[in-house]
Amino acid sequence: MDFDMLGLAPRLVAKLSELGLTDPTPIQKQAIPHAMNGRDVMGLAQTGTGKTAAFGLPMLDALLKNGSKPAAKSARALILAPTRELAKQIADNLSAFSEGTHLKTVLVVGGAGIVGQMRRLEKGTSILVATPGRLIDLLDRGAVRLDMTEFLVLDEADQMLDLGFIHALRKIAPLLPKERQTMLFSATMPKQMAELAESFLTNAIRVQVNPPGQAADKIEQSVHYVAKAVKTDLLIELLDGHRDEMALVFGRTKHGMEKLSRQLAAKGFSVAAIHGNKSQGQRDRAIKDFREGKTKILVATDVAARGIDIPGVRYVYNYELPNVPENYVHRIGRTARAGADGMAVALCAPDEMGDMRDIEKVLKGPIPVASGRPWAPSEEEKPKPRGGRGGPRRHGGGQKPGNTASKPPRHKRRRKPAGARNAA
Incomplete structure (x- = not known):
């Protein structure tokens, strides 16, 4: 199977060929047909298996077929990623896939000037790639709206949970239209993922290439x-x-x-x-x-x-x-x-x-x-037990069992001469 057989737009297939991409990876073979049929997709695959193309290509295909212009401050597609580096990588890949088309991709992440990002969003964008924290900042400033978003992707969703983005995701979810296509991709399946999937996905189909947590064979x-x-x-x-x-x-x-x-x-x-x-x-x-x-x-x-x-x-x-x-x-x-x-x-x-x-x-x-x-x-280096340097404190203020005499406070005890101490 090659990309042409998946039913992608000819211009996308031609661009992939220019980039040296001709054979879909296993996750792409499984996810792309379902996504092109409009299904919500939960994809489980390790890093390095081609997940960006698995969600990006069917999304770009749909955006090209429906050539409507984005409204001011809106994004037709939203992709959320946990780190700045991953978000930039996704944006670069999508820009390469869609080069020569009318589709515009905007990247918004922390650590970069927010004013410039607000300006780039004023006329709207086809695709918005964002980290959750910076997206919340832009939403709070009224710089972007999500009520017209047709496609949503959560990439590396398990790391978003690890980094504590669950509260940001809960805040973003109600701002999205219910009628949309959602894809969630992850390398592992922590328990909290079920709550995330329930909040964002509808009747999703699950595709999986390597069991979650399994390292690549090579x-x-x-x-x-x-x-x-x-x-x-x-x-x-x-x-x-x-x-x-x-x-x-x-x-x-x-x-x-x-x-x-x-x-x-x-x-x-x-x-x-x-x-x-x-x-x-x-x-x-x-x-x-x-x-x-x-x-x-x-x-x-x-x-x-x-x-x-x-x-x-x-x-x-x-x-x-x-x-x-x-x-x-x-x-x-x-x-x-x-x-x-x-x-x-x-x-x-x-x-x-x-x-x-x-x-x-x-x-x-x-x-x-x-x-x-x-x-x-x-x-193994273990933390020392509480109650003193030598171990847990004994009951009775440090007295040995059966010893009824209390020791004098440390500062009142008489010190032995050096010679006696050395002899001891």
């Missing part, structure tokens, strides 16, 4: 059980083995990843960092340089876990394991894109064993061990 995974103090040394040693290949390194905190990027730069690596403390311009430049091969290593927090679609990424390192086990799947999904092979390497310290067990539970199997051994429960 990703070779491994884990190093290593003490936290020597993680950086091991990472440098591993990266040194493939300096000319592109690698993504994921960690938990903004400050930690900024520090790590400086440490790697000091060792001569070509590296950039993206995290929440970087401006949107800095993040865009870092991804652009990484995509063009000007930098070989990109250090990131989960803010970018689903916003980077770069086929050349060969290695993904989990320098720190994610707190949410499903995010491990999203992170390593940055490699093995477009059918290529990839390597996913995790570094697990003692205090991360609980996270590792949760990840392996989601994967439904153990990750092969490259070095070290799984930390035993006694080796």
